[in-house]
Amino acid sequence: MSFSSLGLSPALLRAVREQGYHAPTAVQAAALPPILAGADVLALAQTGSGKTAAFALPLLQRLITAPPRPGPRVLVLAPTRELAAQTAQLLRDVAALLLHRPRIALAFGGVSINPQLMALRGGCDVMVATPGRLLDLIDHNGLKLAGIDCLVLDEADRLLGQGFADELQRVLALLPVRRQTLLFSATCPAAVQTLAEQLLRDPVRIDIQEAAPQIKQRAIQLDRAQRLPALRHLLKDEAWDRALVFVASRYTAELVSDKLFAHGFKAGALHGELSQGARSDVLAALKAGSVKVLVATDVAARGLHVDALDAVVNYELPRSPADYTHRIGRTGRAGATGVAVSFICADSAENAESHFRVIEKRQGQRVPRERLDGFEPTALASEAQAAGGIKSTTRKSKKDKLREAAAKAAQDGH
Numbered sequence: 001m002s003f004s005s006l007g008l009s010p011a012l013l014r015a016v017r018e019q020g021y022h023a024p025t026a027v028q029a030a031a032l033p034p035i036l037a038g039a040d041v042l043a044l045a046q047t048g049s050g051k052t053a054a055f056a057l058p059l060l061q062r063l064i065t066a067p068p069r070p071g072p073r074v075l076v077l078a079p080t081r082e083l084a085a086q087t088a089q090l091l092r093d094v095a096a097l098l099l100h101r102p103r104i105a106l107a108f109g110g111v112s113i114n115p116q117l118m119a120l121r122g123g124c125d126v127m128v129a130t131p132g133r134l135l136d137l138i139d140h141n142g143l144k145l146a147g148i149d150c151l152v153l154d155e156a157d158r159l160l161g162q163g164f165a166d167e168l169q170r171v172l173a174l175l176p177v178r179r180q181t182l183l184f185s186a187t188c189p190a191a192v193q194t195l196a197e198q199l200l201r202d203p204v205r206i207d208i209q210e211a212a213p214q215i216k217q218r219a220i221q222l223d224r225a226q227r228l229p230a231l232r233h234l235l236k237d238e239a240w241d242r243a244l245v246f247v248a249s250r251y252t253a254e255l256v257s258d259k260l261f262a263h264g265f266k267a268g269a270l271h272g273e274l275s276q277g278a279r280s281d282v283l284a285a286l287k288a289g290s291v292k293v294l295v296a297t298d299v300a301a302r303g304l305h306v307d308a309l310d311a312v313v314n315y316e317l318p319r320s321p322a323d324y325t326h327r328i329g330r331t332g333r334a335g336a337t338g339v340a341v342s343f344i345c346a347d348s349a350e351n352a353e354s355h356f357r358v359i360e361k362r363q364g365q366r367v368p369r370e371r372l373d374g375f376e377p378t379a380l381a382s383e384a385q386a387a388g389g390i391k392s393t394t395r396k397s398k399k400d401k402l403r404e405a406a407a408k409a410a411q412d413g414h
């Protein structure tokens, strides 16, 4: 799936490239066409899913293609100052790349209202605000909502949960009845359902959440040196037919793929420094089944669509929670179940455990830590011992010694 197949104009496609987005996320693929067509949308999608761009891109496109008139024409309501600021930032970043730049205004409470009133004097096309401050601005004659033709409720569950229900109803009473309404929410409690029924006309319903439980997430603690043998063990034991292994660099992609190949796995590497022809070949091989394990970097795997990938392995953790979402989204697609395994190495240079906690936080989900028999992390084991923990380091078995030797050899080759 590419952005160009979703109806974005060349100007917006350029802006998308500038943002570094290579392929649409699930919510973007589902939401862009109906929003561009002017339909109401109810989208259940969490932060991290790319939901902001899912409404920001089509709304900006509609703004620049519509005949100009005094604004604001789009109102985005957000529950918190941070979310409002982030949304306005994306809108401004994209708007700055357009020829006729829509003007984006931002307002939230907890700071003086005067600069916000001043900023509105020159007019705006898009108003991003928290509900309470928006009403204050209206009370101060800072703006009118009579020209709004699109309302976005972002994180509607939090808007209602944070006691904004009354303010919301006051704002709604000031809006024209004929308009497009987009409701984004991470969850769909009864209050959101009621709001959706009140506001949306014949909405397109998008549920990105439904796909999430289809991906079983696992986090395995182990030493760096054990990653390769542990990966081989998983590939054998789990009977995955097709797996995608993510690494951080071209070098590691080649290395891991070579080592797997040497151990008899049908492995291939995919990274940004391969020629287009070589990339196409390895993807075709994956499709045909002559490659079963693809070791890839993030850049190369963006937008990769391969049906029926059983597993994604984060051999090295991604830099950002958004990349994590992207990576694990390569499995469990279109109703199939998938597993996403992350290696958490206590002895990694970056603090993998705390990095993974940030990822979990952004996902709103905790992934239980596991250890694989025979691949227990030595750092943690000795910590537990030092703390008088019950885990004792038994004498190493012959198998363990062999594994360690193999791991060391792999590392030395690294």
Ligand code: AMP
Binding pocket: 020, 021, 022, 023, 024, 025, 028, 046, 047, 048, 049, 050, 051, 052, 053, 322
């Ligand atoms: P959001 O769910 O809107 O908070 O977005 C989460 C993160 O995903 C943000 O950091 C965006 O920059 C990033 N993002 C959104 N869309 C894409 C995309 N199509 N490709 C890559 N990253 C994206």
